[in-house]
Amino acid sequence: MSLFDDKKIIIIGDRDGIPAPAIEECLKGTSAEIVFSSTECFV
Numbered sequence: 001m002s003l004f005d006d007k008k009i010i011i012i013g014d015r016d017g018i019p020a021p022a023i024e025e026c027l028k029g030t031s032a033e034i035v036f037s038s039t040e041c042f043v
Helices: 020-026
Strands: 008-014 033-040
C-alpha cells in the first residue's frame, strides 16, 4: 500500500526549482489522481 493510494493531488511546481511535469512523472507509478498541475514563477 502506498501513501498516495486513492488520493487526489494538486501539484504546484516552481520555474526555478522543480517544475510540475517532473513531479507528475514521479507520481506515475501510484494510483494518485492528479486534479491540478501547474508550474509557477515565484518572485
